[in-house]
Amino acid sequence: MTISLPPPRPRIHIDVSLAIVNIVLLLIFFFLVTGQTQPIELGKVELSQTSELPLDKLPKPLLLVSTEGDWLLDGQPISPDLLGVALDALPQPVTLNILMNRDAPAEMLVDVLNRPELAGRDLRVVTLRFRDGGT
Incomplete structure (x- = not known):
């Protein structure tokens, strides 16, 4: 007897x-649409600048390094x-704030x-925000 x-x-x-x-086509369309931007004309880009440095409003201790190589601490x-x-x-622990010219x-x-005096210390690079109107 066989059972089939x-x-x-x-x-x-x-x-x-x-x-x-479909996914590949959607990705291609997405990158085509989002990638089309207006080219930036170099004449229209304005970099920020500081006309007056209010040292009293900046964090302390502040190390100001000029492009000429002069150092000012507070x-x-x-x-x-x-x-x-x-x-x-200075009272410890000290977080040294470093401010340099943007053109440096x-x-x-x-x-x-990389100065050995700063090894192991907390450092913070400080930047200034430029506002129209001098404030």
């Missing part, structure tokens, strides 16, 4: 290629070699940050 089993049902294969094509001239001694004299070369900021 019913033939196996054909497996249903889900075709995902149409969904993948408005007083200081030698870079004496910075560590001056910071040790990046190497100058890197050189200041």
